[in-house]
Structures are given as C-alpha cells and as structure tokens.
Amino acid sequence: MTQTPPRPAAGSPAPRPVPTSTDVARLAGVSRATVSYVLNNTSAVRISEPTRRRVREAAEELGYVPHAAARSLRxxxxxxxxxxxxxxxxxxxxxxxxxxxxxxxxxxxxxxxxxxxxxxxxxxxxxxxxxxxxxxxxxxxxxxxxxxxxxxxxxxxxxxxxxxxxxxxxxxxxxPVDQRRVGRCAGVHLVERGYRRIGVVLPEEPGPELFSGPRLEGVRHAVAGTGADVVPLPLARTEEAAGALAARWPGLGLDAVFAYDDEYAVLLLRALLDAGASVPGDTAVMGAGDLLLGRLMRPRLSTVRIDMxxxxxxxxxxxxxxxxxxxxxxxxxxxxxxxxxxxxx
Missing domain, CATH: 3.40.50.2300 (Response regulator)
Structure with missing residues (x-):
C-alpha cells in the first residue's frame, strides 16, 4: 500500500527548493559546464577571473554547493x-x-x-x-x-x-611511527645519569595504551643488561591520584620516573614537591613532548622531544x-x- 507523504501543517512555510547548478548558471549568465568548472576548481579549462567571481557570487547568493555524490558518480x-x-x-x-x-x-x-x-x-x-x-x-x-x-x-x-x-x-x-623510540630515549638518558630503579607512569584512562605500551617497552629495552629495574605506575590524570601516588612514593624505592607525557610528568612532579620530596635529589622526573608547561616548571622538566x-x-x-x-x-x-x-x- 502506497502512503501519501504528509502535507505541511496549515500556515507552515513550504519547504524551500534546493538550488541547482542550473539556477546558478542562469543567475551568473553562464553555462552549467562553466559553473561545474568553477566550483569544482577544474584547472584544465581556462576561465577568466571575472567569470569565476560572478559564478561564486551567484552560488553564494543562492546558497548552492556542489553535490559531492553526484560529482563522484561522474x-x-x-x-x-x-x-x-x-x-x-x-x-x-x-x-x-x-x-x-x-x-x-x-x-x-x-x-x-x-x-x-x-x-x-x-x-x-x-x-x-x-x-x-x-x-x-x-x-x-x-x-x-x-x-x-x-x-x-x-x-x-x-x-x-x-x-x-x-x-x-x-x-x-x-x-613507521615507532613510539618505542620515545621510551628508549628516556631510558638511555636516565641510565646514563646513574638512575637504576625507574618508574614509568602509564595513564589509567582508556585510549593512550596505543602510545603508552610501546613507550614502556622502549624503556625496558633501553635498560636491559644495565641492572636497572622498571616499575609500571598506573596513574589517573587527577590531582587526587597524583597526590596518593606521591604519598606512597617513599615505599616504592624509586630514584627516577618517566611519565607518559609532559602533562602527567608535571602532575606528578607537583605532587612530589607538595609532599616534601626533592627533585631531582630524591627522585628524578622526566616527561615526553617538550611542552611549554614543562619548561615553566621549577625545576625545569627534562623531556623527550618528539619531531613529527x-x-x-x-x-x-x-x-x-x-x-x-x-x-x-x-x-x-x-x-x-x-x-x-x-x-x-
């Protein structure tokens, strides 16, 4: 059974017709082909700038945009x-x-x-x-x-x-975009400066594991054979979570930490300082990303610079x-x- 489309309610405005390339061509005084060439940025056909401007102005006045699906079919x-x-x-x-x-x-x-x-x-x-x-x-x-x-x-x-x-x-x-390289850079830097028990901050939020997992793997690869230990440290991105981690820091026995990125590093650095820890005296802190935020901290944050x-x-x-x-x-x-x-x- 065929259903008749509902009629607009009495007094409601009729739907406005969708402008077409024919309408644009008529208003601009050109052919439909010219409209297509101008609005699709076709470079194979030479069209004067005044004509291009006239077509664009007509399209703007009418509210016309090319139909992407129709262009794709052609x-x-x-x-x-x-x-x-x-x-x-x-x-x-x-x-x-x-x-x-x-x-x-x-x-x-x-x-x-x-x-x-x-x-x-x-x-x-x-x-x-x-x-x-x-x-x-x-x-x-x-x-x-x-x-x-x-x-x-x-x-x-x-x-x-x-x-x-x-x-x-x-x-x-x-x-290749190998995130393990970021962790390797951090691990090598910390080991070369004498640190041997290194925490690695991993975001608890879902999603970053695409980056954080390989970065942890990179740290482990960098310290292999050096006698250094690597301790994963899950951390939520909140002041409360960072404060709780800083409160139990003395019991972890860590002399350095590499955070997933500079924002997590600054979050933990601030919490450690508030808890009375000395950085880097008690614990070294390193991030990744080389954000301005890390350079504004005191002490200034060591980091892994990433160039894309x-x-x-x-x-x-x-x-x-x-x-x-x-x-x-x-x-x-x-x-x-x-x-x-x-x-x-």
Missing part, C-alpha cells in the same frame, strides 16, 4: 580521504600534525572525513570504512589493519591505504599514491625523538 570515485579515529587523547603535537594534514588535503581538493572506529576490530573496521567508498584511508594505528582489510578497501575503490605504526601491513604504504614530519608531506604522499596506486611503497620514518636534559634529572 568521476567514477570519490575525493574522500578517510581518517579513522578512536578513543586516543591527542596531545598538542599530534593535534598540530592532524590539523596540518587536514588543511593540506583540503588544499589538494580532497574531502576529509573522520570516522569514529571505537569498538571495531581490523577487518570489521575496514568493511565499515569501505562503505563510504574513500579514495584513500590514512590509519594511525588505533585499529590494526590486516592484509585482508587492505584488500577490502582497495576492492571498494581506495587507491591509497596508508598506515602509521611500528609494523608494516601487507598491501598498504606503511610509514609535516602533515603537508603526508598529504602530498596521499595525492601521489592516489594518482599512481602501483608506485613503490615509501618507507620513511615520520617521527624522530631525542632526550632533552633539564633540571629535573
């Missing part, structure tokens, strides 16, 4: 670059990198879509992402892609599948792989790390 593929996201707190360093990447992709005429992937495993996530028919996927490692997942994405039309993480994935362009490659470079790689999916995978490291010694160690 082109045979979308311009969507999918950035899967998960429950990982993004600090200033990664926040800057992601913002730069998204701006660069937009300048290259891609549509950036962030996909919430919490609770999805590798192959399940790949199938969910494939439903959007992205032309490229840039996975930051929160979801472990498999070769089967990469194949699903490519069969759905993805020209580029790029992963950032410690392990390469068959079929994808894998760029510019997001612009990754966006350009996406564009190159989309244009040539069979190109030889690039294998350059996106991250470098080095210890910065200050007063707290």
């Amino acid at each position: 082109a045979g593929r979308t311009r969507i670059v999918l950035l899967p996201t998960a429950h990982v707190p993004v600090g200033p360093l990664y926040g800057h990198f992601l913002n730069e990447l998204q701006w660069a992709l937009r300048r290259l005429d891609y549509t950036v879509v962030q996909y919430a992937s919490m609770g999805l495993d590798g192959d399940e996530a790949a199938r969910a992402w494939a439903e959007l028919r992205p032309v490229a996927v840039v996975s930051f490692g929160a979801v472990e892609l498999t070769p089967q997942g990469v194949d699903v994405l490519k069969r759905s039309g993805a020209q580029a599948v790029i992963t950032l993480g410690p392990q390469p994935v068959e079929g994808a362009h894998s760029l 490659e510019a997001g612009q470079h990754l966006a350009e790689l996406v564009d190159r792989v989309v244009a040539d999916p069979d190109r030889t995978p690039e294998n350059r490291d996106l991250m470098a790390a080095r210890a910065i010694h200050r007063e707290s160690t």
Whole structure:
C-alpha cells in the first residue's frame, strides 16, 4: 500500500527548493559546464577571473554547493580521504600534525572525513570504512589493519591505504611511527645519569595504551643488561591520584620516573614537591613532548622531544599514491625523538 507523504501543517512555510547548478548558471549568465568548472576548481579549462567571481557570487547568493555524490558518480570515485579515529587523547603535537594534514588535503581538493572506529576490530573496521567508498584511508594505528582489510578497501575503490605504526601491513604504504623510540630515549638518558630503579607512569584512562605500551617497552629495552629495574605506575590524570601516588612514593624505592607525557610528568612532579620530596635529589622526573608547561616548571622538566614530519608531506604522499596506486611503497620514518636534559634529572 502506497502512503501519501504528509502535507505541511496549515500556515507552515513550504519547504524551500534546493538550488541547482542550473539556477546558478542562469543567475551568473553562464553555462552549467562553466559553473561545474568553477566550483569544482577544474584547472584544465581556462576561465577568466571575472567569470569565476560572478559564478561564486551567484552560488553564494543562492546558497548552492556542489553535490559531492553526484560529482563522484561522474568521476567514477570519490575525493574522500578517510581518517579513522578512536578513543586516543591527542596531545598538542599530534593535534598540530592532524590539523596540518587536514588543511593540506583540503588544499589538494580532497574531502576529509573522520570516522569514529571505537569498538571495531581490523577487518570489521575496514568493511565499515569501505562503505563510504574513500579514495584513500590514512590509519594511525588505533585499529590494526590486516592484509585482508587492505584488500577490502582497495576492492571498494581506495587507491591509497596508508598506515602509521611500528609494523608494516601487507598491501598498504606503511610509514613507521615507532613510539618505542620515545621510551628508549628516556631510558638511555636516565641510565646514563646513574638512575637504576625507574618508574614509568602509564595513564589509567582508556585510549593512550596505543602510545603508552610501546613507550614502556622502549624503556625496558633501553635498560636491559644495565641492572636497572622498571616499575609500571598506573596513574589517573587527577590531582587526587597524583597526590596518593606521591604519598606512597617513599615505599616504592624509586630514584627516577618517566611519565607518559609532559602533562602527567608535571602532575606528578607537583605532587612530589607538595609532599616534601626533592627533585631531582630524591627522585628524578622526566616527561615526553617538550611542552611549554614543562619548561615553566621549577625545576625545569627534562623531556623527550618528539619531531613529527609535516602533515603537508603526508598529504602530498596521499595525492601521489592516489594518482599512481602501483608506485613503490615509501618507507620513511615520520617521527624522530631525542632526550632533552633539564633540571629535573
């Protein structure tokens, strides 16, 4: 049985018609093809600047925007670059990198879509992402892609599948971002300065284990064979939790601590000082990220400086792989790390 759509209530305004490219062409006094060339930033056709300005002004006046799905049907593929996201707190360093990447992709005429992937495993996530028919996927490692997942994405039309993480994935362009290097830098720095019982602060909140687990592994690797001990220290990101840890610090027998990042390091450093501990006399404290916050502390915070490659470079790689999916995978490291010694160690 066919149902008749409900009529608008008496006195309610009729729905406004959706403006079309024909309406824009009529108002601007140009052809529909010219409207398409201008609004899709087509460079293959030469159009004068006054005409471009007239088309844009007409589109703005009418409230017209191009239909992405229709453009994709004409082109045979979308311009969507999918950035899967998960429950990982993004600090200033990664926040800057992601913002730069998204701006660069937009300048290259891609549509950036962030996909919430919490609770999805590798192959399940790949199938969910494939439903959007992205032309490229840039996975930051929160979801472990498999070769089967990469194949699903490519069969759905993805020209580029790029992963950032410690392990390469068959079929994808894998760029190393090895968080173990951060922990190794901290471990080497502390051992070289004579510390032998080292605590490692791990966030209790869900999400950071993507980074914190490898950083702990890196510290353990750095101190292997030196006689130093490594003690994991789960810590919630609250003053109360830091105060409770500082209160039982004397019983832990630690002479140094490396925190997941500078914010956790400052949180614990402040609590230790408030509890009457001497830093670095009783305990050395080290963070990661080289935030301004750590440089403003007294004593100034030793840290691991992390240098990420510019997001612009990754966006350009996406564009190159989309244009040539069979190109030889690039294998350059996106991250470098080095210890910065200050007063707290």
